[in-house]
Amino acid sequence: MSEVVEHVDIAIVGGGPVGAALALALREADLRVALLEARADFAARDPRAIALSQGSRLILERLGAWQRLAGRATPIETIHVSQRGGFGSARLTAAEAGVPALGYTVEYGDLYAALANGLPGSGAALLSGTRVTDVAPAAGCGLVAYERDGRPASLTARLIALADGGRGLPGRTRVKDYGQSAVVCAVRTARPHRNLAYERFTPAGPIALLPLGEGYALVWTTPAAEVEARLALDDTAFLAELGRAFGDRQGAFLAAGPRAAFPLRLVTSTLAERPGLIRIGNAAQTLHPVAGQGFNLGLRDAWKLAEAILDWPREALGDAAFQDRYSAARRWDVAGGIAMTDLLVELFVSELPGVAQARGWALTLMDALPPVKQLFARKMMFGARTW
Numbered sequence: 368m369s370e371v372v373e374h375v376d377i378a379i380v381g382g383g384p385v386g387a388a389l390a391l392a393l394r395e396a397d398l399r400v401a402l403l404e405a406r407a408d409f410a411a412r413d414p415r416a417i418a419l420s421q422g423s424r425l426i427l428e429r430l431g432a433w434q435r436l437a438g439r440a441t442p443i444e445t446i447h448v449s450q451r452g453g454f455g456s457a458r459l460t461a462a463e464a465g466v467p468a469l470g471y472t473v474e475y476g477d478l479y480a481a482l483a484n485g486l487p488g489s490g491a492a493l494l495s496g497t498r499v500t501d502v503a504p505a506a507g508c509g510l511v512a513y514e515r516d517g518r519p520a521s522l523t524a525r526l527i528a529l530a531d532g533g534r535g536l537p538g539r540t541r542v543k544d545y546g547q548s549a550v551v552c553a554v555r556t557a558r559p560h561r562n563l564a565y566e567r568f569t570p571a572g573p574i575a576l577l578p579l580g581e582g583y584a585l586v587w588t589t590p591a592a593e594v595e596a597r598l599a600l601d602d603t604a605f606l607a608e609l610g611r612a613f614g615d616r617q618g619a620f621l622a623a624g625p626r627a628a629f630p631l632r633l634v635t636s637t638l639a640e641r642p643g644l645i646r647i648g649n650a651a652q653t654l655h656p657v658a659g660q661g662f663n664l665g666l667r668d669a670w671k672l673a674e675a676i677l678d679w680p681r682e683a684l685g686d687a688a689f690q691d692r693y694s695a696a697r698r699w700d701v702a703g704g705i706a707m708t709d710l711l712v713e714l715f716v717s718e719l720p721g722v723a724q725a726r727g728w729a730l731t732l733m734d735a736l737p738p739v740k741q742l743f744a745r746k747m748m749f750g751a752r753t754w
């Protein structure tokens with residue numbers, strides 16, 4: 368695309384799923400929007416599976432993306448949570464939570480395609496093959512410098528929405544390395560999944576099995592030092608090791624697809640650090656995938672930012688007051704998502720005396736108390752601000 372864009376109301380830096388969602392959410396606004404994406408096209412090849420919450424489904428419906436995705440999504444009707452080497456387990460069900468499904472598993476590529484297919488009709492200027500090299504936000508109007516076709520260029524924007532996944536543009540605040548990676552792949556089990564997802568906590572980290580199509584998507588948290596060896600195993604040895612770590616609730620593991628690994632870190636930032644700049648999605652917070660919250664939280668960032676933009680005078684979008692409004696709208700949901708995810712990671716790997724027993728009692732109590740289960744399920748589905 369050789370479109371020349373000099374000035375916009377909103378520059379979205381990063382056309383990943385969260386940046387694309389923001390562009391779609393702004394499609395009916397009378398605003399000039401540019402979406403700048405480093406990749407050559409708005410397409411994604413990624414081996415991840417994503418668990419979408421019921422709340423995300425509702426947002427995707429409003430963006431017109433769910434209609435394209437529904438046929439490829441596998442409903443999660445039950446979630447089984449347990450710990451290896453300790454008592455206690457809990458089952459969350461959609462029926463108890465009063466929803467058709469607790470969530471939906473989708474392939475990352477399908478999710479992205481469902482969003483990206485709506486972009487040409489969004490009215491945004493779509494600048495692919497455009498790598499942003501610097502952002503200089505300012506109250507009133509900021510500058511976005513980028514490279515396209517090997518040539519430097521820039522545009523001005525009242526508001527810069529940083530959705531680059533946290534890749535390199537300055538200003539990050541805190542990084543906590545979990546010393547782990549997630550090994551992901553598709554697996555088949557002897558028993559059919561019956562729309563049942565598992566979250567199994569082991570001393571080395573959690574193992575998630577998400578029903579997807581006819582089989583499962585595996586997310587296996589692996590200590591960093593063991594990742595290469597686990598990736599290098601042949602399928603038979605890999606499946607045997609997985610069986611030993613997970614147990615036999617689904618019968619034997621029969622087959623595994625190609626494997627990939629993602630290093631796991633918690634990255635947090637000030638949502639609105641300088642007037643004229645707002646971070647959303649992984650650029651604002653990068654979470655451990657243990658609770659499947661990262662994209663769900665990022666999608667709510669995009670949705671809430673669009674709501675705030677539509678409710679604010681265009682000429683004042685770069686003002687500090689706009690940032691305060693957005694930060695106030697997101698603070699508790701974001702803080703809750705980060706705290707819950709980090710707590711789960713730390714609590715379930717702790718081998719301190721008495722902690723395994725406390726975990727066991729917590730799971731047993733949660734299982735026995737429907738109101739606690741429902742509250743937990745609502746937080747997972749709709750975010751920390753829901754009561």
Ligand SMILES: Cc1cc2nc3c(=O)[nH]c(=O)nc-3n(C[C@H](O)[C@H](O)[C@H](O)COP(=O)(O)OP(=O)(O)OC[C@H]3O[C@@H](n4cnc5c(N)ncnc54)[C@H](O)[C@@H]3O)c2cc1C
Pocket residue numbers: 380381382383384385386403404405406415416417418419497498499500530531532533534549551586629647648649650656658659660661662663664665
């Ligand atoms: C193993 C694993 C499993 C996960 N499972 C789940 C789950 O079940 N549920 C869930 O909700 N979340 C899950 N997540 C988290 C989820 O994948 C992320 O939160 C989500 O993909 C973030 O999207 P994003 O658009 O913010 O960032 P990204 O997907 O990183 O997109 C950023 C985009 O910005 C572009 N970009 C970067 N730098 C520049 C630049 N300088 N100029 C222009 N463009 C640029 C990139 O090319 C990219 O397209 C998981 C993550 C992992 C690692």
